[in-house]
Amino acid sequence: xxxxxxxxxxxxxxxxxxxxxxxxxxxxxxxxxxxxxxxxxxxxxxxxxxxxxxxxxxxxxxxxxxxxxxxxxxxxxxxxxxxxxxxxxxxxxxxxxxxxxxxxxxxxxxxxxxxxxxxxxxxxxxxxxxxxxxxxxxxxxxxxxxxxxxxxxxxxxxxxxxxxxxxxxxxxxxxxxxxxxxxxxxxxxxxxxxxxxxxxxxxxxxxxxxxxxxxxxxxxxxxxxxxxxxxxxxxxxxxxxxxxxxxxxxxxxxxxxxxxxxxxxxxxxxxxxxxxxxxxxxxxxxxxxxxxxxxxxxxxxxxxxxxxxxxxxxxxxx
Amino acid sequence: xxxxxxxxxxxxxxxxxxxxxxxxxxxxxxxxxxxxxxxxxxxxxxxxxxxxxxxxxxxxxxxxxxxxxxxxxxxxxxxxxxxxxxxxxxxxxxxxxxxxxxxxxxxxxxxxxxxxxxxxxxxxxxxxxxxxxxxxxxxxxxxxxxxxxxxxxxxxxxxxxxxxxxxxxxxxxxxxxxxxxxxxxxxxxxxxxxxxxxxxxxxxxxxxxxxxxxxxxxxxxxxxxxxxxxxxxxxxxxxxxxxxxxxxxxxxxxxxxxxxxxxxxxxxxxxxxxxxxxxxxxxxxxxxxxxxxxxxxxxxxxxxxxxxxxxxxxxxxx
Amino acid sequence: xxxxxxxxxxxxxxxxxxxxxxxxxxxxxxxxxxxxxxxxxxxxxxxxxxxxxxxxxxxxxxxxxxxxxxxxxxxxxxxxxxxxxxxxxxxxxxxxxxxxxxxxxxxxxxxxxxxxxxxxxxxxxxxxxxxxxxxxxxxxxxxxxxxxxxxxxxxxxxxxxxxxxxxxxxxxxxxxxxxxxxxxxxxxxxxxxxxxxxxxxxxxxxxxxxxxxxxxxxxxxxxxxxxxxxxxxxxxxxxxxxxxxxxxxxxxxxxxxxxxxxxxxxxxxxxxxxxxxxxxxxxxxxxxxxxxxxxxxxxxxxxxxxxxxxxxxxxxxx
Numbered sequence: 001x002x003x004x005x006x007x008x009x010x011x012x013x014x015x016x017x018x019x020x021x022x023x024x025x026x027x028x029x030x031x032x033x034x035x036x037x038x039x040x041x042x043x044x045x046x047x048x049x050x051x052x053x054x055x056x057x058x059x060x061x062x063x064x065x066x067x068x069x070x071x072x073x074x075x076x077x078x079x080x081x082x083x084x085x086x087x088x089x090x091x092x093x094x095x096x097x098x099x100x101x102x103x104x105x106x107x108x109x110x111x112x113x114x115x116x117x118x119x120x121x122x123x124x125x126x127x128x129x130x131x132x133x134x135x136x137x138x139x140x141x142x143x144x145x146x147x148x149x150x151x152x153x154x155x156x157x158x159x160x161x162x163x164x165x166x167x168x169x170x171x172x173x174x175x176x177x178x179x180x181x182x183x184x185x186x187x188x189x190x191x192x193x194x195x196x197x198x199x200x201x202x203x204x205x206x207x208x209x210x211x212x213x214x215x216x217x218x219x220x221x222x223x224x225x226x227x228x229x230x231x232x233x234x235x236x237x238x239x240x241x242x243x244x245x246x247x248x249x250x251x252x253x254x255x256x257x258x259x260x261x262x263x264x265x266x267x268x269x270x271x272x273x274x275x276x277x278x279x280x281x282x283x284x285x286x287x288x289x290x291x292x293x294x295x296x297x298x299x300x301x302x303x304x305x306x307x308x309x310x311x312x313x314x315x316x317x318x
Numbered sequence: 319x320x321x322x323x324x325x326x327x328x329x330x331x332x333x334x335x336x337x338x339x340x341x342x343x344x345x346x347x348x349x350x351x352x353x354x355x356x357x358x359x360x361x362x363x364x365x366x367x368x369x370x371x372x373x374x375x376x377x378x379x380x381x382x383x384x385x386x387x388x389x390x391x392x393x394x395x396x397x398x399x400x401x402x403x404x405x406x407x408x409x410x411x412x413x414x415x416x417x418x419x420x421x422x423x424x425x426x427x428x429x430x431x432x433x434x435x436x437x438x439x440x441x442x443x444x445x446x447x448x449x450x451x452x453x454x455x456x457x458x459x460x461x462x463x464x465x466x467x468x469x470x471x472x473x474x475x476x477x478x479x480x481x482x483x484x485x486x487x488x489x490x491x492x493x494x495x496x497x498x499x500x501x502x503x504x505x506x507x508x509x510x511x512x513x514x515x516x517x518x519x520x521x522x523x524x525x526x527x528x529x530x531x532x533x534x535x536x537x538x539x540x541x542x543x544x545x546x547x548x549x550x551x552x553x554x555x556x557x558x559x560x561x562x563x564x565x566x567x568x569x570x571x572x573x574x575x576x577x578x579x580x581x582x583x584x585x586x587x588x589x590x591x592x593x594x595x596x597x598x599x600x601x602x603x604x605x606x607x608x609x610x611x612x613x614x615x616x617x618x619x620x621x622x623x624x625x626x627x628x629x630x631x632x633x634x635x636x
Numbered sequence: 637x638x639x640x641x642x643x644x645x646x647x648x649x650x651x652x653x654x655x656x657x658x659x660x661x662x663x664x665x666x667x668x669x670x671x672x673x674x675x676x677x678x679x680x681x682x683x684x685x686x687x688x689x690x691x692x693x694x695x696x697x698x699x700x701x702x703x704x705x706x707x708x709x710x711x712x713x714x715x716x717x718x719x720x721x722x723x724x725x726x727x728x729x730x731x732x733x734x735x736x737x738x739x740x741x742x743x744x745x746x747x748x749x750x751x752x753x754x755x756x757x758x759x760x761x762x763x764x765x766x767x768x769x770x771x772x773x774x775x776x777x778x779x780x781x782x783x784x785x786x787x788x789x790x791x792x793x794x795x796x797x798x799x800x801x802x803x804x805x806x807x808x809x810x811x812x813x814x815x816x817x818x819x820x821x822x823x824x825x826x827x828x829x830x831x832x833x834x835x836x837x838x839x840x841x842x843x844x845x846x847x848x849x850x851x852x853x854x855x856x857x858x859x860x861x862x863x864x865x866x867x868x869x870x871x872x873x874x875x876x877x878x879x880x881x882x883x884x885x886x887x888x889x890x891x892x893x894x895x896x897x898x899x900x901x902x903x904x905x906x907x908x909x910x911x912x913x914x915x916x917x918x919x920x921x922x923x924x925x926x927x928x929x930x931x932x933x934x935x936x937x938x939x940x941x942x943x944x945x946x947x948x949x950x951x952x953x954x
Contacts, residue, residue, distance in 0.1 A: 196511040
């Protein structure tokens with residue numbers, strides 16, 4: 001999340017009741033979780049395992065629960081509960097204030113764009129030219145949509161990330177990390193009916209230009225999809241994953257979080273992608289393998305009875 | 319389904335044209351299918367295979383198509399078509415009379431609850447405090463929602479059970495069993511976008527406190543989900559199943575009907591649960607097995623060519 | 637797509653700037669893609685691989701990018717870009733002119749039909765008697781619905797086909813083929829919540845009488861489903877497939893495009909149907925096989941370690 005204007009660290013420190021150390025006169029340009037930070041950003045970390053990654057990330061200012069060594073051009077904001085501090089900052093700079101009109105006055109659509117009946121468009125949404133938004137589509141706050149985009153009926157753009165902080169205390173088992181990121185849909189994207197595309201937690205979920213997706217497709221938070229991809233119906237992609245250009249995912253494929261699918265990869269129907277896979281190859285299976293190797297496996301499995309007979313002297317399976 | 323007030327059996331018998339036997343002066347407090355009956359309830363049975371189960375269930379009053387022996391404190395209502403009698407009772411005591419307003423006057427929401435535009439709320443719905451109901455959510459009759467619940471856009475709560483009586487006659491192949499049950503959503507539940515949660519046929523579909531589910535999740539009728547479960551996107555759970563507390567279901571997992579998943583079980587993505595599984599273990603596969611055993615299986619399959627070569631003296635697979 | 641009245645070929649030729657050859661004084665009754673053509677139809681083809689199929693199909697008039705031999709009772713309309721010609725014809729005879737009212741004045745519903753709040757009904761939709769259309773359902777232009785049909789909340793009927801022409805030029809990677817077909821839903825069909833049913837590209841997507849489907853089911857364009865089928869939740873069926881009568885598809889089954897599932901087939905949960913399968917049998921797996929054979933395979937796989945031990949003299953898998 002970008003702040004509208006840079007915010008002095010000292011103001012942030014007062015807001016979250018932090019002890020400030022380091023470059024105390026600087027200003028922050030935004031706040032982001034560790035996968036999405038840029039110079040000028042605040043980031044937050046509460047587990048020693050991730051201290052080093054966070055300190056060495058592009059983030060300029062670290063909200064942390066322990067004072068540790070850090071580069072002198074950066075700053076630390078030490079608090080007991082960095083996640084609570086994050087929630088306080090989001091709540092302050094992007095408070096939950098949903099539009100109660102079906103189409104918010106703070107949103108805009110370009111020329112030639114058709115918004116059909118029953119569409120909800122939240123605050124600060126921008127839609128380009130020559131788009132068609134079908135009935136009952138929901139477009140939530142801060143979504144950005146390019147030109148020549150078609151969104152079919154009932155689809156939801158900008159729902160909250162499925163992202164929780166675990167076991168806060170006896171009463172709160174999972175605590176929602178408020179999403180303050182956006183969804184950015186580039187030109188000539190077409191999205192089927194009944195799809196759901198979550199906003200980024202702090203960054204952007206991006207659908208690259210020319211990408212087309214069929215009905216009932218799920219795209220998780222902070223996932224970045226390249227150009228001219230094709231996703232068949234009921235594909236599900238988890239959060240913070242990268243799909244490069246020209247990737248084809250056939251029906252009901254599932255893709256796990258924080259991985260990369262290389263440019264031009266093809267994944268056959270119902271496959272499950274649990275680790276990163278290289279581009280320009282064809283995959284099948286759950287978990288996926290090279291499709292030809294996987295097909296051979298099916299043939300080998302059929303040969304077990306023959307092996308058994310040879311070795312054991314007779315099939316014993318009824 | 320509870321009746322608003324207890325109903326004399328003799329009134330029920332007249333309504334469905336039944337011959338009444340046994341405790342004929344009693345009153346029924348509700349009607350339920352056999353999985354959900356309690357003392358004071360009517361139940362119904364038409365197949366001899368289930369006569370004994372029904373007679374020995376908690377149900378006090380049995381609608382049945384044959385006079386059989388029964389405990390003296392119970393009563394029989396003998397009719398030719400028990401399912402038709404059930405439908406007649408539901409139609410009488412809970413007639414289909416949907417609200418034609420977007421938000422019914424017979425429903426209520428607590429303080430701090432935000433109902434966003436385009437939400438439909440049917441009759442006799444109660445929503446607690448500090449909930450957020452996003453645009454285009456549909457909440458049908460008699461749904462009960464606790465405090466601090468978030469329901470994201472486009473989700474449907476309280477749709478009818480997928481529940482049919484088979485091959486009624488030449489013209490009607492599948493006859494819909496009218497759903498008169500409820501959905502009960504406990505405190506701090508969060509439900510993603512585009513989800514569907516069916517009401518119970520006669521009982522309650524229950525989502526336990528603190529449970530969070532991602533987008534496009536399906537929950538079948540009469541399914542009871544424990545506390546603090548996490549369901550990733552596109553999980554589907556069939557009817558009358560029990561998911562105990564702290565269960566994690568990863569993306570696209572399918573769960574069959576009338577089974578139990580034990581407390582704390584973890585089921586990896588795309589797995590299929592077709593029988594009950596014990597808690598505190600990790601599962602994978604379709605059908606699921608212990609995840610580690612399943613992973614070993616993948617390694618063993620890769621070794622078939624080596625075995626073949628040893629036994630048969632050469633690989634013969636191109 | 638049928639034209640409202642037959643259209644002289646010479647008018648079509650002028651519209652798409654075609655050179656006309658053959659039966660030049662005839663009139664066309666409609667335009668259809670090659671899978672759906674009937675006598676009197678225009679069809680279109682741009683790849684030499686499909687020339688013969690198209691010329692020998694039932695189509696009377698062929699829009700084609702090369703003059704080739706053809707039967708004398710037919711006609712050719714030769715243009716550089718047959719797909720562009722198709723788009724021009726559809727745009728002319730069925731221009732995109734969506735109703736901007738929630739319920740179009742050009743649509744009708746029969747007696748006893750209940751349309752609940754928040755339903756969108758486009759132009760030229762006909763709905764029969766005694767139907768229930770639940771909240772937030774979207775029914776797009778030209779959909780035909782019979783009697784006694786129930787459509788649950790949030791479902792979309794008549795969304796555009798997922799159908800693109802590939803690699804048009806450097807700027808347009810996938811070009812949308814405008815859908816001008818219909819969805820036809822026969823009597824006593826029941827459709828769950830959150831489903832999506834695409835219209836035909838040029839023909840009809842048909843749901844046969846008495847068929848019931850659970851929530852979050854996807855039906856692709858031009859798919860024809862028989863009578864009294866049952867589809868459990870999250871089933872996905874791709875385009876131009878034929879499902880015969882009395883087929884049972886359990887949860888999360890995926891079915892590929894342009895294939896046939898025979899009458900009375902049963903496909904177990906999470907299976908993937910990639911080729912046509914015969915009726916009256918039970919299937920399982922991805923890709924599907926005879927369910928009993930597939931189950932045996934699971935047993936044989938479990939026996940690999942025993943084989944290994946016998947042949948190799950010891951298990952070596954940790």
